[in-house]
Amino acid sequence: xxxxxxxxxxxxxxxxxxxxxxxxxxxxxxxxxxxxxxxxxxxxxxxxxxxxxxxxxxxxxxxxxxxxxxxxxxxxxxxxxxxxxxxxxxxxxxxxxxxxxxxxxxxxxxxxxxxxxxxxxxxxxxxxxxxxxxxxxxxxxxxxxxxxxxxxxxxxxxxxxxxxxxxxxxxxxxxxxxxxxxxxxxxxxxxxxxxxxxxxxxxxxxxxxxxxxxxxxxxxxxxxxxxxxxxxxxxxxxxxxxxxxxxxxxxxxxxxxxxxxxxxxxxxxxxxxxxxxxxxxxxxxxxxxxxxxxxxxxxxxxxxxxxxxxxxxxxxxxxxxxxxxxxxxxxxxxxxxxxxxxxxxxxxxxxxxxxx
Ligand SMILES: C[S@@+](CC[C@H](N)C(=O)[O-])C[C@H]1O[C@@H](n2cnc3c(N)ncnc32)[C@H](O)[C@@H]1O
Numbered sequence: 001x002x003x004x005x006x007x008x009x010x011x012x013x014x015x016x017x018x019x020x021x022x023x024x025x026x027x028x029x030x031x032x033x034x035x036x037x038x039x040x041x042x043x044x045x046x047x048x049x050x051x052x053x054x055x056x057x058x059x060x061x062x063x064x065x066x067x068x069x070x071x072x073x074x075x076x077x078x079x080x081x082x083x084x085x086x087x088x089x090x091x092x093x094x095x096x097x098x099x100x101x102x103x104x105x106x107x108x109x110x111x112x113x114x115x116x117x118x119x120x121x122x123x124x125x126x127x128x129x130x131x132x133x134x135x136x137x138x139x140x141x142x143x144x145x146x147x148x149x150x151x152x153x154x155x156x157x158x159x160x161x162x163x164x165x166x167x168x169x170x171x172x173x174x175x176x177x178x179x180x181x182x183x184x185x186x187x188x189x190x191x192x193x194x195x196x197x198x199x200x201x202x203x204x205x206x207x208x209x210x211x212x213x214x215x216x217x218x219x220x221x222x223x224x225x226x227x228x229x230x231x232x233x234x235x236x237x238x239x240x241x242x243x244x245x246x247x248x249x250x251x252x253x254x255x256x257x258x259x260x261x262x263x264x265x266x267x268x269x270x271x272x273x274x275x276x277x278x279x280x281x282x283x284x285x286x287x288x289x290x291x292x293x294x295x296x297x298x299x300x301x302x303x304x305x306x307x308x309x310x311x312x313x314x315x316x317x318x319x320x321x322x323x324x325x326x327x328x329x330x331x332x333x334x335x336x337x338x339x340x341x342x343x344x345x346x347x348x349x350x351x352x353x354x355x356x
Contacts, residue, residue, distance in 0.1 A: 005259060005316065007153055009063045010308045011104040016322075019065025019107060021308035023301070025149040027292045028348050029070045032148060032215050035282060035352040036071060039211040040078035042354070043143055046209055054092040055079060055143045060132040060214075061150025062097040064104035069111055071146040071213075072097070076115060076123065092122040098136055101129045131155065133197055137205040144211045145202055149348075152217040152229070155194050157257030158186035167254040169236040171243075184227040191261040195268070196275045203277030203355060210355040212278060218349030220285050221266035229262040230345055235310055238332060242324045256317045258310070265349050278353035288346035299339050303329035 009018035043055070057075045062068040072095045083090035095115055097108055105127050112125045128136050132147070133155040161168055161183065168183055170176035202212055217231060226233075235258065243250035263271075265285050272280055289297050303326040311322045333339035 005157070005257070005313060006102050007100055007259070008102040008104070008312050010311050011064065011107075013065070013107065016304065016307055016311065017065065018063050018104075018308040021301075021304045022063070022065055022067050023296065024289060024292070024305055026067050026070065027289060028215050028286070028350075029067060029074075029148045031286055031291060031348075032071065032146070032213060032350055033074050035213045035350060036074045036144075036146060037078045038281070039144055039213050039352055039354075040075055041082060043209070043211060044079065044082045054094060056094045056096065056137070056141055057144045058096040058098060058128065058137065058142060058146070060098045060136075060145055060147040061153070062099050062103070062108060063150075064099075064107040066111075067148070068097060068108045069115065071148055073115065075144055075146065090121045092124070094124045094126070096126050096128045096137070098128040098130065098132060100131060103129070105129065133194055133201070135201055135205070139204055140207050142202070142205045142210055143207055144213070145206070146212075147214040147216075149216065151195065151198065151214055152260050152262055154187075154190050154259040154261055155197075156190070157259045158190040160186040160189075162257060165255070168257050169233075169240075169253060171240065171250050171253050180226065180228060187229070187261045188227060188263075188267070190259075191263055191267075192271055195263075195271050199272065199275045199277050206355045208355060212353040212355075213350070214353075215348050215350035217260070217262045217288075217346070218268065218285065219262050219264050219347055221264040227264075229258075229260050231262065231306075232258045232260050234342065235306060235314075238325055238329050239314070239318070239321070241328050241332070242321055245324070245328075247321050247324045248318050252318055256314075258313065262347075263349065268349055268351060272351070272353065277356060279356050281352040281354055283349065283351040285347050285349050287344065288348060289343050294340075297339065297343060299330040299333035300326075302333070302339065302343070 010016050013019050057072050059071050076093060079090055115125055116123050130136050265283055272278060307322050307326055
């Protein structure tokens with residue numbers, strides 16, 4: 001059942017770990033840097049709840065490995081730079097990293113101390129396990145919440161589908177096409193519920209004028225033929241081929257739900273405006289690998305990055321199939337240009353918000 005799905009990325013530092021297979025996500029974090037710097041500049045300049053002389057920063061959905069610290073490091077550096085230029089002592093900082101309880105927090109905690117400096121100012125660090133669809137921080141305590149590559153994960157697969165045993169990805173192509181509008185509607189509704197709740201919760205936890213900077217998998221509003229999440233579709237298409245080769249029973253795919261939705265920038269804008277707690281400073285859509293050296297985007301790398309993200313979820317439902325997944329994915333992208341075509345259809349949406 002989808003309600004029992006446990007979400008986490010591949011643990012540890014081994015070959016298939018998220019820590020070693022997350023360079024595409026790291027490129028997205030790099031693209032968020034200017035938004036984080038702008039948010040910090042505004043926070044430090046305006047009289048935004050800094051009266052108590054400290055700043056609380058959190059990363060929501062930090063996972064493990066080098067990326068867990070990237071966004072908060074951008075923020076800490078920007079704060080140091082800002083106060084250095086002003087020749088004023090910086091405020092004390094509290095840096096909190098959040099993810100679901102099954103995350104590999106062991107690796108995260110070992111790295112967290114790198115944020116503490118021997119010199120002033122004080123940087124206090126901690127982890128806040130739990131779902132970002134629940135309260136995580138005390139009221140009006142948070143100055144900046146950042147999140148990369150995480151908010152496309154839903155709180156659960158849509159119950160309209162799971163309860164009625166409607167496959168998200170029917171192995172019968174005709175049935176799949178017929179049901180597509182119903183399936184995407186269910187996913188879009190779940191995303192709207194989840195993202196609205198996320199905003200309400202963060203609004204309670206943020207100081208007046210508090211900031212949110214997030215980036216998630218998404219799609220461009222214009223020229224889109226299907227709202228079915230593209231990365232999930234690629235995953236399911238590849239799994240479907242491995243099933244045809246007898247690796248697992250194909251019909252198992254009919255009850256496999258990936259709790260991920262890729263909203264368009266317009267969808268996101270509407271939800272934020274309708275919820276009303278934050279105003280939008282900036283929103284942009286980027287190609288998934290925009291700014292990356294194209295030589296680093298190889299069939300093997302993309303397959304392994306997908307494995308690091310989806311393996312725990314796939315294994316819960318389909319068993320130990322990811323070696324075959326990687327082999328099939330590499331084959332799918334062995335034709336010249338096919339990987340580039342696939343990647344060109346994947347995007348992220350980034351948005352910077354201020355508490356109204
Ligand atoms: C692809 S990783 C992104 C990690 C890192 N932020 C990055 O950009 O590389 C997505 C993370 O979101 C976490 N996640 C998913 N749903 C979550 C939730 N409801 N609350 C907190 N974390 C969640 C997952 O456990 C996972 O570690």
